[in-house]
Amino acid sequence: MHTVISRPSGTRRESDSYAVTAEFYDILQADADEARVRRLYGREIARARSGVLDIGAGTGRVTMLALADSRAGVHAVEPARAMRTSLLTRLAALPREQRDRVTVHPLPLDEAALHAVADVAVCHNVVGCLPPAVRERLWPAIGRALTPGGALFVQLPPARLPARTVVRLLADKRVGEHVYGGRMTLSAAGYRIRARADYWVKGAGGVLREHTETFWMWPATRERLLGELAPHGFAPLPGHEDSELLAVTLRRHR
Ligand SMILES: C[S@@+](CC[C@H](N)C(=O)[O-])C[C@H]1O[C@@H](n2cnc3c(N)ncnc32)[C@H](O)[C@@H]1O
Known part of the structure; x- marks a missing residue:
């Protein structure tokens, strides 16, 4: 399903990706991801x-x-509307000083027309x-949005297709009388990875409801991404040797 939204320049169709996943x-x-985000990007942010x-x-x-750890905009x-809904609910609860510093752009980056707005960019997951x-459209858009000498930090995707189906159980979480649970199943499908997310909510009597959303993923190695980024003025940034992370800087003279 797609929703047609209007903008001053006309209308566009908005994706309903993450419509199921956003709730869960x-x-x-x-919990696990907050620690990872701080470890991977905290110092630079x-x-x-x-x-x-x-x-x-x-x-x-x-x-x-x-917003918490820097003074920058x-x-x-x-x-995705569903994800943005959670984001804005969270921003609504912030003190004004922090909320005044953040702008939400409801578009893919290459349509957002951002020019030299940041010296640190993050692509997490x-x-x-x-x-x-x-x-291919994202890299030049990041190049335009960064100031010269700025840095881009990318959480690396899987380098290759899974050799066999991988099932990853998400830790249960209690909310009042209910327990929320989930599972990610990753399998190779041609040159892509099929990522099926299953979610459920259980009460005392068993499962109350279940939901599923399927995503597609595209594996890419660090070397391949570096090769894609280089023509857009990005060079490796030394001092960030983490197997999960790709760190590059935008050359000052391109
Ligand atoms: C798996 S989610 C990760 C969200 C968040 N970074 C995190 O780790 O919690 C991927 C997000 O990227 C967004 N996205 C997809 N294509 C995009 C694009 N071209 N520009 C900006 N965001 C995009 C999706 O809407 C989705 O919310």
């Missing part, structure tokens, strides 16, 4: 001067860290969800 995203994944760009902000994990780019053709 934070309750099942926030705290040093941001001109701004932090959170590409594919989702429910706001990176955005919230940036924050641009949260999130095209995003690049694996983008087909190569969309990645």
Whole structure:
């Protein structure tokens, strides 16, 4: 299903991706992911001067860290309405000083027309969800949005297709009388990864409801992404040797 929304320049069709997942995203994944986000990007975000760009902000994990730990302005780019709803609910509860520093862009980055707004950009758990053709539009858009010498941090997607089906159980979480649970099943499908998310809510008498949402992922190695980024002025950024992370800087003279 798609919703038609209107904008001054006309109308566009808005994706309803994450319509199922948004409800379960934070309750099942926030704890582990918050620690990961702080470990991967915390130091650089705290040093941001001109701004932090959170590409594919989702429910706001990176955005919230940036608002808490830096004094810089924050641009949260999130095209999916369901994820953006959680993000804005979270921003609504912030003190005014923080809310005044964050702008939410409800579009894919390459349609958001952002120019030199940040010296730190983060793609956390995003690049694996983008087909190569969309990645090709993303890199120059990040180049335009960053100031020269700015840094981009990308959480690396899976390097290759899974050899066999992988099932990852998400830790149960109690909310009052109910227990929320979930499972991710990753399997190879041609050149893509099929990621099926199953969620359930249990009460004393058993399962109350179950939901499923399927995503597609595209594997890419660090070397391949570096090769894609280089023509757009990005070079490896030394000092960030983490197997999960790709760190690059935008050359000052291109
Ligand atoms: C798996 S979610 C991750 C959300 C968040 N970064 C996190 O880790 O909690 C991927 C997000 O990227 C967003 N996204 C997809 N394509 C995008 C694009 N071209 N520009 C910006 N965001 C995009 C999706 O709407 C989705 O919310």
